[in-house]
Amino acid sequence: MPRILNNALEAVGNTPLIRLDKVAKHYDLRCNLLGKVEYMSAGGSVKDRIAKAMVEAAEREGKLIPGKSVVIEPTSGNTGIGLAMACAIKGYSVIICMPEKMSLEKEAALRALGAEVVRTPTEAPWDSPESHIGVAQKLQREIPGGVILDQYRNANNPLAHELTTGPEIIEAVVSTPTTPEQPSSEKVDVLIASAGTGGTVTGISRAIKKKHNKECIVVGVDPEGSILAYPDTLNSKHQGESYVVEGIGYDFIPDVLSRDPVDVDAWIKTNDDEAFAAVQVIMKNEGLLVGGSSGSALIGAIKWLKETKEGREVAEKEEKNVVLILPDGIRNYIGKEWFLNGAMRGERSPLADTIAKV
């Protein structure tokens, strides 16, 4: 029931799970494609959830003291935005260390929320002093009250998804009964998520497999150039190559990512072009203004559904529920060339010719 909230943190999560029927038709799928639309969270991304969880856990443990502590975090931006939102509400100073590659839009949102932003060289290896992680550690050593909550190692990252994102998905699927028009197994049959820290895919997988459906197939999506996919042989062809999509892929394996096949059954590699084309498919067919890694998740799903034996079996069954995590929205990338190319200079509707003649 609608009620007055105390602050924006109470509007984190509880995002809709929306049918992507026109996208499924576009790719000739018979199964249900369901998108968990995370840009509808208060801070605009899936990372709001871990930011809130890490801050509140640190407060409970006495690690954050109002008026004294300075939250410092290495991030590709969205975790930073979630932290800056929490710190604005709770009264902590915050410094975000973010690689140069990440969008100006994310930096602007961070600064608008009161954060200081330190940019670092994108190509710096994760364990070098110049990386976003190395610079955050240096700042913590030198700034009194500096606290790194550390999304790459903090158990509250995957736990936030095990306790919130996963149960929300399960509840939505279980409470939507099958009908002749919209057949459903009433289970989460497949979960597909792109990976950065790996907290999302790990945490949701644990929720589903422990409490709902241990037969659920969990697919991780990792960009070409990154090394998160398992087995490592999947990564060798493009290892070290740069990529434009933001928020996913790393040159190290974060502690919070479980590559145990029990948690993540399969991995799919994707590239920028196919991801950004998939963003346009979601926008034009479903009216959802998603970000680049949502395109990675969608094209990763399509590749798994079309190019693997297990996937083809799922794709043909109209009752099967395939859940995709759509991590953020186009707000973070509205001026980026990859988006403008598609939106402003892409295929126009037939109406364009008519308008030109008026």
Ligand SMILES: C=C(NCc1c(COP(=O)(O)O)cnc(C)c1O)C(=O)O
């Ligand atoms: C790691 C960070 N983001 C993760 C992320 C992800 C991956 O979420 P993980 O739970 O970190 O695997 C997907 N898409 C976008 C747009 C993201 O920002 C970060 O914002 O620091």
